[in-house]
Amino acid sequence: SQKIEQNSEALNIQEGKTATLTCNYTNYSPAYLQWYRQDPGRGPVFLLLIRENEKEKRKERLKVTFDTTLKQSLFHITASQPADSATYLCAPRVGFKTIFGAGTRLFVKA
Amino acid sequence: GAVVSQHPSRVICKSGTSVKIECRSLDFQATTMFWYRQFPKQSLMLMATSNEGSKATYEQGVEKDKFLINHASLTLSTLTVTSAHPEDSSFYICSARGGELSTDTQYFGPGTRLTVL
Numbered sequence: 001s002q003k004i005e006q007n008s009e010a011l012n013i014q015e016g017k018t019a020t021l022t023c024n025y026t027n028y029s030p031a032y033l034q035w036y037r038q039d040p041g042r043g044p045v046f047l048l049l050i051r052e053n054e055k056e057k058r059k060e061r062l063k064v065t066f067d068t069t070l071k072q073s074l075f076h077i078t079a080s081q082p083a084d085s086a087t088y089l090c091a092p093r094v095g096f097k098t099i100f101g102a103g104t105r106l107f108v109k110a
Numbered sequence: 111g112a113v114v115s116q117h118p119s120r121v122i123c124k125s126g127t128s129v130k131i132e133c134r135s136l137d138f139q140a141t142t143m144f145w146y147r148q149f150p151k152q153s154l155m156l157m158a159t160s161n162e163g164s165k166a167t168y169e170q171g172v173e174k175d176k177f178l179i180n181h182a183s184l185t186l187s188t189l190t191v192t193s194a195h196p197e198d199s200s201f202y203i204c205s206a207r208g209g210e211l212s213t214d215t216q217y218f219g220p221g222t223r224l225t226v227l
Contacts, residue, residue, distance in 0.1 A: 034215060041223070043221040044203070046217055099156075100153045101153060102152065103153060
């Protein structure tokens with residue numbers, strides 16, 4: 001069955017460091033993959049989309065990589081800030097559907 | 111960017127009543143809208159997908175007679191929870207895709223917290 005795995009443990013990092021979140025998927029080949037941020041009690045907010053023919057995408061302090069051989073996407077936040085604390089969701093697009101991972105909770109300490 | 115609104119943000123109702131949640135795409139035409147529910151500390155679970163002017167496609171295990179979805183225009187979809195029960199209490203989130211602003215990306219509404227007493 002199709003499966004998405006994100007770091008199940010919360011990620012705690014110090015302000016100013018780079019946070020790296022992992023998304024692994026099995027049993028399918030997504031045409032593209034999206035990353036979202038979700039705060040408690042709120043809907044997800046779109047951050048970045050990366051296509052299968054793209055290796056890397058950047059937006060300000062955010063960087064996403066997509067390795068279709070490893071079936072993995074990495075999401076980096078550089079110079080992290082306490083305001084970056086949230087849950088980050090990986091969402092590959094498979095056919096007409098977007099499938100969401102359970103998310104990784106990130107805590108950035110001042 | 112693309113903005114999706116939802117109304118109401120919170121609703122409390124008695125068991126047996128029906129509740130309607132509206133989802134609107136404010137600055138783009140949403141050819142496809144999606145409805146999700148999310149339980150605490152869990153991922154988003156897709157309930158149904160709807161294309162404007164056609165019947166919604168429900169995911170396995172989602173009762174279409176209980177969760178009525180209407181996507182009558184390119185900017186509005188509604189989810190009606192009929193004869194709500196306490197186990198229907200959840201966080202319901204819509205998302206929309208389509209048009210020049212959002213050909214591939216799904217943009218989400220802020221969610222609706224439903225509590226059934």
